[in-house]
Amino acid sequence: MSNEALIVEQEGHVATFTINRPEKRNALNPEIHAGMVEHIDRLSEEGDVRCLVIKGQGDLAFSAGDDLKRAPGDPGPQPTPGKPAELQWPHRKTVQSIFDAPFPVVAMIDGYCVGGGLALATECDIRISTDRAQLGIPPSRLGIIYDYERIQVFIDLVGPAFTKELFCSGLRVDPQRAL
Incomplete structure (x- = not known):
């Protein structure tokens, strides 16, 4: 049970979601968010899964975040700088499904993990990263406003000072610095 942008596999008690948009550095779109919600809910109801792994296709990116260059007319709300609710609504449903899942959700991070991709990873129970x-x-570079709940997750994980540095500077860090 997969769609083109999200590959869903299950082997034994482990399910794997692969974000399958390597040509877009696995940028997230409404189709991916809807697929994650649908399949997390289904796996939760079936009760056979003991762990869910989320990863990106290829070795360039876990996810470059929300697809800010979707074509007009694509399904779902169009991203608009300065209007957080439009961009974040699909992500909120995904986050709630991850939070409600009766099994741990693991983000396997390789390559770029930025913006909405990093927000998705921080919502997972466990994050495993390559060097x-x-x-x-x-x-700060894109004019996108994050809501308090998403920022609070970062504060809880890495503290207020590093959260401010990440959000205000837009810099990228390696996994060792993120610890």
């Missing part, structure tokens, strides 16, 4: 990962939040 090649580059983590960052670029809202």
Whole structure:
């Protein structure tokens, strides 16, 4: 059960979601968010899964974040700088499904993990990263406003000072610095 942008596999008690848009550095779109919500809910109801792994296709990116260059007319709300609710609504449903899942959700991070991709990874219970990962939040460069709940997750994970540095500078860091 997969769609083109999200590959869903299950082997034994482990399910794997692969964000399958390598040509877009696995940028997230409404189709991916809807697929994650649908399949997390289904796997939760079936009760056979004991762990869910989320990863990106290829070795360039876990996810470059929300697709800010979607064509007009694509399904779902169009991203608009300065209007957080339009961009974040699909992500909120995904986050709630991850939070409600009766199994741990693991983000396997390789390559770029920025913006909405990093927000998705921080919502997972466990994050595992290669040394090649580059983590960052670029809202200050893009004019995107993050809501308090998403920022609070970062504060809880890395503290207020590093959260301010990430959000205000837009810099990318390696996994060792992110610790």
